[in-house]
Amino acid sequence: MGRARFSDAIFLALTGSYPTEGVSKVVEAVLVSSIDHGATPPSTLAARTAASTGAPLNAAIAAGILTINAHHGGAVEDSMKFFYTAVARCDSEGISVAECAELLAAELKQSRKRAPGYGHRVHTDDPRTPRLMQVAQANGVAGRYCEFSAAFRAALAASTGRDLPLNVDGAIAAVLCDLGLPTEIANAFFIMARVPGLVAHIMEERTREKVMRRISPVDVEYDGPEPSSFEGGDR
Amino acid sequence: MGRARFSDAIFLALTGSYPTEGVSKVVEAVLVSSIDHGATPPSTLAARTAASTGAPLNAAIAAGILTINAHHGGAVEDSMKFFYTAVARCDSEGISVAECAELLAAELKQSRKRAPGYGHRVHTDDPRTPRLMQVAQANGVAGRYCEFSAAFRAALAASTGRDLPLNVDGAIAAVLCDLGLPTEIANAFFIMARVPGLVAHIMEERTREKVMRRISPVDVEYDGPEPSSFEGGDR
Amino acid sequence: MGRARFSDAIFLALTGSYPTEGVSKVVEAVLVSSIDHGATPPSTLAARTAASTGAPLNAAIAAGILTINAHHGGAVEDSMKFFYTAVARCDSEGISVAECAELLAAELKQSRKRAPGYGHRVHTDDPRTPRLMQVAQANGVAGRYCEFSAAFRAALAASTGRDLPLNVDGAIAAVLCDLGLPTEIANAFFIMARVPGLVAHIMEERTREKVMRRISPVDVEYDGPEPSSFEGGDR
Amino acid sequence: MGRARFSDAIFLALTGSYPTEGVSKVVEAVLVSSIDHGATPPSTLAARTAASTGAPLNAAIAAGILTINAHHGGAVEDSMKFFYTAVARCDSEGISVAECAELLAAELKQSRKRAPGYGHRVHTDDPRTPRLMQVAQANGVAGRYCEFSAAFRAALAASTGRDLPLNVDGAIAAVLCDLGLPTEIANAFFIMARVPGLVAHIMEERTREKVMRRISPVDVEYDGPEPSSFEGGDR
Numbered sequence: 001m002g003r004a005r006f007s008d009a010i011f012l013a014l015t016g017s018y019p020t021e022g023v024s025k026v027v028e029a030v031l032v033s034s035i036d037h038g039a040t041p042p043s044t045l046a047a048r049t050a051a052s053t054g055a056p057l058n059a060a061i062a063a064g065i066l067t068i069n070a071h072h073g074g075a076v077e078d079s080m081k082f083f084y085t086a087v088a089r090c091d092s093e094g095i096s097v098a099e100c101a102e103l104l105a106a107e108l109k110q111s112r113k114r115a116p117g118y119g120h121r122v123h124t125d126d127p128r129t130p131r132l133m134q135v136a137q138a139n140g141v142a143g144r145y146c147e148f149s150a151a152f153r154a155a156l157a158a159s160t161g162r163d164l165p166l167n168v169d170g171a172i173a174a175v176l177c178d179l180g181l182p183t184e185i186a187n188a189f190f191i192m193a194r195v196p197g198l199v200a201h202i203m204e205e206r207t208r209e210k211v212m213r214r215i216s217p218v219d220v221e222y223d224g225p226e227p228s229s230f231e232g233g234d235r
Numbered sequence: 236m237g238r239a240r241f242s243d244a245i246f247l248a249l250t251g252s253y254p255t256e257g258v259s260k261v262v263e264a265v266l267v268s269s270i271d272h273g274a275t276p277p278s279t280l281a282a283r284t285a286a287s288t289g290a291p292l293n294a295a296i297a298a299g300i301l302t303i304n305a306h307h308g309g310a311v312e313d314s315m316k317f318f319y320t321a322v323a324r325c326d327s328e329g330i331s332v333a334e335c336a337e338l339l340a341a342e343l344k345q346s347r348k349r350a351p352g353y354g355h356r357v358h359t360d361d362p363r364t365p366r367l368m369q370v371a372q373a374n375g376v377a378g379r380y381c382e383f384s385a386a387f388r389a390a391l392a393a394s395t396g397r398d399l400p401l402n403v404d405g406a407i408a409a410v411l412c413d414l415g416l417p418t419e420i421a422n423a424f425f426i427m428a429r430v431p432g433l434v435a436h437i438m439e440e441r442t443r444e445k446v447m448r449r450i451s452p453v454d455v456e457y458d459g460p461e462p463s464s465f466e467g468g469d470r
Numbered sequence: 471m472g473r474a475r476f477s478d479a480i481f482l483a484l485t486g487s488y489p490t491e492g493v494s495k496v497v498e499a500v501l502v503s504s505i506d507h508g509a510t511p512p513s514t515l516a517a518r519t520a521a522s523t524g525a526p527l528n529a530a531i532a533a534g535i536l537t538i539n540a541h542h543g544g545a546v547e548d549s550m551k552f553f554y555t556a557v558a559r560c561d562s563e564g565i566s567v568a569e570c571a572e573l574l575a576a577e578l579k580q581s582r583k584r585a586p587g588y589g590h591r592v593h594t595d596d597p598r599t600p601r602l603m604q605v606a607q608a609n610g611v612a613g614r615y616c617e618f619s620a621a622f623r624a625a626l627a628a629s630t631g632r633d634l635p636l637n638v639d640g641a642i643a644a645v646l647c648d649l650g651l652p653t654e655i656a657n658a659f660f661i662m663a664r665v666p667g668l669v670a671h672i673m674e675e676r677t678r679e680k681v682m683r684r685i686s687p688v689d690v691e692y693d694g695p696e697p698s699s700f701e702g703g704d705r
Numbered sequence: 706m707g708r709a710r711f712s713d714a715i716f717l718a719l720t721g722s723y724p725t726e727g728v729s730k731v732v733e734a735v736l737v738s739s740i741d742h743g744a745t746p747p748s749t750l751a752a753r754t755a756a757s758t759g760a761p762l763n764a765a766i767a768a769g770i771l772t773i774n775a776h777h778g779g780a781v782e783d784s785m786k787f788f789y790t791a792v793a794r795c796d797s798e799g800i801s802v803a804e805c806a807e808l809l810a811a812e813l814k815q816s817r818k819r820a821p822g823y824g825h826r827v828h829t830d831d832p833r834t835p836r837l838m839q840v841a842q843a844n845g846v847a848g849r850y851c852e853f854s855a856a857f858r859a860a861l862a863a864s865t866g867r868d869l870p871l872n873v874d875g876a877i878a879a880v881l882c883d884l885g886l887p888t889e890i891a892n893a894f895f896i897m898a899r900v901p902g903l904v905a906h907i908m909e910e911r912t913r914e915k916v917m918r919r920i921s922p923v924d925v926e927y928d929g930p931e932p933s934s935f936e937g938g939d940r
Contacts, residue, residue, distance in 0.1 A: 052306070062297075066298040200718040293539070524775035
C-alpha cells in the first residue's frame with residue numbers, strides 16, 4: 001500500500017511475480033480497455049435490470065458478472081488457446097507466422113467454423129485493438145502472438161473475402177499470450193476490468209432512474225462530461 | 236419419496252411440521268400462483284439476458300433470482316409485517332378489522348407512503364388474488380389477515396379515491412399470515428415458485444433464440460399451447 | 471391455482487404438457503429426492519457462508535445455486551447423455567441392455583474414465599436410488615433406461631471388482647430418460663428441488679447461528695423433529 | 706489506454722472526473738489494501754467452495770461477491786454515514802472533533818450499539834489502517850474525517866475500557882469521506898479490490914486442489930513466494 005499500483009498488485013496476486021515497468025504499462029492498458037462499453041452489453045443490462053428492482057450493489061454486480069460468458073467477454077480464453085496452438089504449429093512444422101495463418105484460415109473456411117476473437121456485433125474495426133497493440137509494441141511486449149493475430153486477420157480476409165476485425169477479446173488474448181500467461185487466467189482480465197464499469201452503471205441506475213423502468217437494450221444516449229476534459233492525464 | 240408431495244415436503248423442510256390437507260392445498264396454490272408472469276418481469280429478462288450470452292443453467296437462474304428484490308417479487312415480507320402489525324393493533328386497541336383498516340388508510344394518506352402489496356404495474360385487478368383467496372377460504376385457511384387485506388383495499392379506495400388491487404405479493408402475504416408463518420420466510424415462497432418459471436424461459440432462450448440477441452422488455456408474443464388443453468387436471 | 475399441484479404445474483411449464491397421474495407421482499418423487507442432504511454439501515455450505523455475512527435470502531440462495539456444478543448435483547445431464555447413447559446403441563447394434571452394459575463397462579475400464587451417475591462421496595449405497603426406482607416401477611414409468619442403469623452397475627462391478635452405487639443424480643437421469651425428457655432440462659430438476667432445502671438452511675443460519683461464525687464442513691448434528699413424526703402423510 | 710492507469714480510469718468512471726496525482730496515490734492504496742486477506746474470509750471460502758464443484762470462473766467470483774455483506778467487507782457504507790454525520794455535528798454544534806468523538810462514544814455506550822468500522826475478528830490492531838492513514842497524509846488527502854476516525858477510537862477506549870482498532874473498512878471509509886465521495890459508492894471499493902484476490906484463490910483451487918474437497922475455514926498455510934521478493938517495486 002502506497003508503493004505498488006493496483007494493477008501491479010493484481011498482477012502479483014495472479015502470477016506470483018511483480019511486473020517489470022513495461023509489463024506493468026501493458027497490463028494497465030489491458031485493464032483500461034475493458035472497463036466499459038456503454039449501456040448496451042448484456043452484462044450491463046443484467047446489472048441495471050437487477051439494480052432497478054432494488055438489488056444491493058453486490059447482487060447487481062454478480063448478476064452482471066454471470067452474464068459474461070462465451071458470447072460476451074468470454075472469448076479471451078478460446079482466443080488464447082487458438083493463438084498458443086497456432087504458434088506452436090509454426091515451430092513444430094517449421095513454417096512462418098504468415099504461412100501458418102494462411103493454413104489455418106483455409107482449414108477454418110473448410111470446416112465452416114468461426115475464429116474466436118474476430119468480429120464484433122457493433123464495430124467493423126474495434127478501436128481498442130490498434131491502441132492495445134501500439135502499447136504492447138511500445139513497451140516491448142508484442143511478440144509472435146500479436147504478430148500472428150494480425151497475420152490471421154489478413155489471411156482470413158484473403159480467404160473468405162470478409163474482413164473481420166480482431167476484437168478486444170482477441171487483442172487481449174494475443175497480448176496475454178505474449179506475456180506467457182496461462183489460458184485459465186484469460187477471462188479474469190475482462191471480468192476484473194468490467195466490474196468498475198458495472199459499478200458505474202449500477203450507481204447511475206440507482207441515483208438517476210425510476211425503479212422498475214423498462215430498460216431498452218438500444219435506446220440510450222451519453223450525457224456525461226466531454227472526452228476532451230480527460231486529456232493530459234498521462235501517468 | 237413416493238408418499239409426500241413436493242410442496243408438502245417443502246412445507247415440512249421450512250416449518251418442521253407436515254401440513255394438513257387443507258394447508259397443503261393452499262400452499263400448492265401459493266406456489267402455483269407465482270411460477271410465471273410471461274417474458275417481461277425483470278427477473279425473467281435478467282435470466283434470459285444471461286442465457287443469451289451462453290451462461291450455464293444455474294448461472295442464468297442465479298442472475299434471475301438476484302433480480303427478485305423489493306420492487307419485484309420481494310414485497311411479501313413487508314406486506315406480512317404490515318398485516319401482522321395491523322391485526323395486532325385490532326387486538327391492542329379493541330377495534331374491528333374494518334375500523335383498523337380505515338385508521339391505517341388515513342395514516343398512510345397523511346404520511347404519503349405506499350402500502351406494501353397493493354397496486355401492480357400491469358394489472359388493475361390482479362387475477363391471481365381472488366383465486367388465491369377463494370382457495371384459502373375453501374380450505375379453511377382464510378382468517379383475519381385475509382379479511383384485513385380486503386378491508387384495507389376498500390378503506391384505501393374510500394380514502395384516496397384510487398382503487399389499488401391487492402397484488403399477488405400482498406395476497407400471498409395475507410395467506411402466509413393466516414398460516415402463522417414467520418415474516419423471515421416470506422420471500423422464499425415467491426423465489427421457490429419462480430425458479431421453475433425461470434428454467435422454462437432459459438430453456439426457451441437457449442433452444443429457440445439467437446445468441447446475443449437484443450432482448451426487448453415488451454415486444455413478446457405467446458405461441459405455446461392453448462390454455463384449454465390444460466383443463467381437467469384437478470388432483 | 472387450486473387445481474394443479476405445484477409439481478404438475480412445474481412439469482407443464484417445462485414440457486408444455488400436463489402429466490398423467492403416474493408421471494405426476496414420479497416427478498413428485500424426483501423432486502422430493504433432492505430437497506436436502508444435510509449441512510455438508512458444498513451448495514449448502516456456500517449458502518450458509520453467504521447468509522452468515524448478512525446476505526439477503528435471494529443472494530444466499532444464488533450463492534448456493536452457483537455451487538451446483540459438474541461435481542455436485544450437476545451430473546444428471548451427463549448421466550442422461552450416457553444413458554441415451556447406451557440404449558441407442560442397443561438398438562443400432564441389435565444387442566440386449568445387459569450386453570451393451572458389459573460392452574460399455576469394458577470400454578470405460580480401458581479408457582480409465584469414470585461413469586457419470588455412479589459412486590458417492592458419502593453413500594456406499596445411495597438410499598434414494600432404490601426408492602426412486604420403486605416409485606418409477608409402481609407407476610409404469612421405469613423402462614429400458616432404468617433397466618440399463620442397473621445392468622451397468624452390475625457390469626461395472628463385475629469388470630472392475632468395485633461396486634459403485636447408482637447415485638441420486640444417476641437415478642434421476644435414468645427416470646428422466648424413461649420420461650423422454652431432453653438432456654438440456656436435466657440439471658433443472660436438482661436445482662428446483664434443492665432451492666427449498668437451501669432456504670431452510672439459510673433460515674436456520676440466520677435465526678440460530680452467530681454471524682461470521684466459522685462454518686465447519688463436517689462438524690454438524692441434527693436436532694430437528696424425529697423422522698417418525700412425518701409418518702402417515704401419504705397423499 | 707496506454708495513458709491512464711487502471712485505478713485512475715476507475716476513479717474517472719465512478720466520479721466523472723480525473724483524479725489529481727495525490728488522490729490517485731490514495732485511491733491506489735485503498736484498492737491495494739483490500740485485494741486479499743488469505744484463505745479464511747467468508748467470500749474466499751464461498752468462491753473456493755463453488756470452484757471446487759466445477760464452477761466456471763465468473764460463477765465462482767459471483768458466489769464470492771454475494772458473500773460480501775454487512776458483516777464482511779460491507780461496513781464501509783455504514784462507516785461513511787457515521788463519519789459524515791459525526792463531522793456534520795461538529796459544525797452544527799460548534800464543537801471540536803475530539804469533543805464530538807467523546808460525545809458520540811458516550812451515546813454509543815449508553816445505547817449499547819457497536820460503531821461501524823471498529824474491531825476485527827482477527828486483528829487487535831489492523832495493520833492496513835496506519836499504512837492507509839500515512840498514505841492519505843503524505844498525499845494531502847487526510848482531513849477531518851481521518852482525524853475523527855482516530856479521535857473516536859481513543860474516545861471509545863477511554864469510555865469503554867476496550868480498545869477496538871479502526872479496521873480496514875473504517876479506514877477506507879474515513880479516506881473516502883475526506884475525498885468527498887458519496888456513501889452509495891462505499892462498498893464498491895472493497896468489492897472492486899477483492900475481485901482479483903478472489904480470482905487468485907479460484908485459480909489456485911482449480912489448479913492445485915482436489916475437486917469436492919472439504920474446505921476448512923481455518924486450516925491453511927501460506928506457501929507462496931517470500932514477501933521480500935516484492936521489495937523495490939515502488940512506482
